[in-house]
Amino acid sequence: MKYRKVAVVGAGMTQFVRRAKETPQELAYKAVRAALDSCELTINDIDAICLGSAPDSFDGFHMKGEYLSSSAGAFRKPFMRSYVGGGTGVFVPIQGWYHVASGLFDVVLVVAEEKMSSYYPHAQAAFLTIFDHTLERPLKPNLLWIFALEMNRYMTTYGLSKADIARVSVLHKRNAADHPCALLGDPNITVEDVLQSETLAWPVQRLDVSPVSDGAVAIVLAAEHIARRITDKPIWIEGVGWCLDTAYWTNRDLAYPRYVDVAAKMAYDMAGIKEPRKEIHIAEPYDPFDYKALHHLEGLQLAERGKAIELYLSGEAERNGNLPICPSGGLLGVGNPIAAAGLMKIAELFWQLRGEAGRRQVPGNPRRGIAQAWGDLMQVGTVVILGR
Amino acid sequence: MQPKSPYIEVVSLNEEDFSSGQILFRHDRLIAHYAWDTGIAIGYFLGGLKAGVILGAYCSTCRKTVTPPRIVCEWCFRPMQRFVELSDTGKVNTFSICYITWDVKRISEPEIPAVIEIDGASPGHGFLHKLAEVDPNEVHIGMKVQAVWKPPEERCGSITDILYFRKF
Numbered sequence A: 001m002k003y004r005k006v007a008v009v010g011a012g013m014t015q016f017v018r019r020a021k022e023t024p025q026e027l028a029y030k031a032v033r034a035a036l037d038s039c040e041l042t043i044n045d046i047d048a049i050c051l052g053s054a055p056d057s058f059d060g061f062h063m064k065g066e067y068l069s070s071s072a073g074a075f076r077k078p079f080m081r082s083y084v085g086g087g088t089g090v091f092v093p094i095q096g097w098y099h100v101a102s103g104l105f106d107v108v109l110v111v112a113e114e115k116m117s118s119y120y121p122h123a124q125a126a127f128l129t130i131f132d133h134t135l136e137r138p139l140k141p142n143l144l145w146i147f148a149l150e151m152n153r154y155m156t157t158y159g160l161s162k163a164d165i166a167r168v169s170v171l172h173k174r175n176a177a178d179h180p181c182a183l184l185g186d187p188n189i190t191v192e193d194v195l196q197s198e199t200l201a202w203p204v205q206r207l208d209v210s211p212v213s214d215g216a217v218a219i220v221l222a223a224e225h226i227a228r229r230i231t232d233k234p235i236w237i238e239g240v241g242w243c244l245d246t247a248y249w250t251n252r253d254l255a256y257p258r259y260v261d262v263a264a265k266m267a268y269d270m271a272g273i274k275e276p277r278k279e280i281h282i283a284e285p286y287d288p289f290d291y292k293a294l295h296h297l298e299g300l301q302l303a304e305r306g307k308a309i310e311l312y313l314s315g316e317a318e319r320n321g322n323l324p325i326c327p328s329g330g331l332l333g334v335g336n337p338i339a340a341a342g343l344m345k346i347a348e349l350f351w352q353l354r355g356e357a358g359r360r361q362v363p364g365n366p367r368r369g370i371a372q373a374w375g376d377l378m379q380v381g382t383v384v385i386l387g388r
Numbered sequence B: 001m002q003p004k005s006p007y008i009e010v011v012s013l014n015e016e017d018f019s020s021g022q023i024l025f026r027h028d029r030l031i032a033h034y035a036w037d038t039g040i041a042i043g044y045f046l047g048g049l050k051a052g053v054i055l056g057a058y059c060s061t062c063r064k065t066v067t068p069p070r071i072v073c074e075w076c077f078r079p080m081q082r083f084v085e086l087s088d089t090g091k092v093n094t095f096s097i098c099y100i101t102w103d104v105k106r107i108s109e110p111e112i113p114a115v116i117e118i119d120g121a122s123p124g125h126g127f128l129h130k131l132a133e134v135d136p137n138e139v140h141i142g143m144k145v146q147a148v149w150k151p152p153e154e155r156c157g158s159i160t161d162i163l164y165f166r167k168f
């Protein structure tokens, strides 16, 4: 084995809300406190901290890593903040993993925080700076354009209908109704509700999109010899992968996420997984928009190209189906505080694999799950496989 | 011992808490002005637009023509061999019909952003622009389009020297 084994031993999260009274520092602290309490550790047991948070522009505060460090528990400790856009939440545990797998540290705290509500009047405008300043910003783009353009290319390439894609939003928002931290859980939402919601940038409608949110999540990672002392139910990080595609997004095949494909194959190789569809029991693909869950399931090799929708149409994607997808409720239902949303997926797998997911619990003692996030200029794929 | 919940409540505010002065907050704006250099490849590209020409870059190793042009080919990481003139026609790779502005205000006349694959570039290579002079219901992926240019004396070396693309 090239690396030391690394386990997730604790997790905690704040509620995801549209607008939190707490500052980003206070949100980070609350999540860290819950994660430490969950495994009965103190901050003195932590060797290093890895923190993920998305653009500084949400907060209007440059050097957000430094701003958040002390409240995340990093006072006088090795600390690193990483950022790969929406992919951050699944990248930061990868960073925590190699801090421990390398042998450099034994116990590492991984924290992801996002407060999007400070930006006025709407956080969407903070995203404008991701567009090329010379060739794109003069066209006065908005963030929804790139999703709408990608969604149209994806659904047209494979002949998918809006009504079918809406099934994703419905399942995730219904799942979220069972999550105590969810912002947009709705046990009664229907495909009709999604199809009749306001059209923002066709084909994207209001209920195809995850909500702007505030929130934080933290997990604790430990090397094998420590993990077994902390808990009798360690959840192992079996594989990690990440990859960036070209930043020239208008030169890319928008119908297929190659960056997820490459990242997933890296993670499957590490985990010794040959047949993902048989060996993965829960999937938490990144779902800021309903079509993205489908797009990503295909990149993760959990469905043929253009066929991920069949998992939803057949019921396999439901909690009691063959391949439960986003049993947490995903970004569409729990909420989308960017970096925190990705780490929420890791925390969900941790709880699911330990049998601690409460009303969200997937039956049948699932053994292995995959979480994935995506971001930057639609170009980064980050993947983590967890197993018992 | 009763295990502690890993789910932590936070205090959720709504817009009314702000408008009614129920809570303390501070409102401020950032000042950020920039003058961005075009660089080499985009400098040529903008010069081309001013002259009414769309440029790409050709990699002789990969035999690939890309646009917008760049100085290095990401596929082989060798320098691009030369800039090449492309057509000002192309086809719609994908499009959206957008009813909101960048700050989420409603607009009645929708905008139609699109990725245009430019004729003369390798398949799948194009850039972001807008469509106009077309019924939104008629736009489709694969539609042939052509650039509508500003009059030469109004062009300034900007992506907006192309006003929009229209059906061709």
Ligand SMILES: [Zn+2]
Pocket: B059, B060, B061, B062, B063, B064, B073, B074, B075, B076, B077, B078
């Ligand atoms: Zn090349």
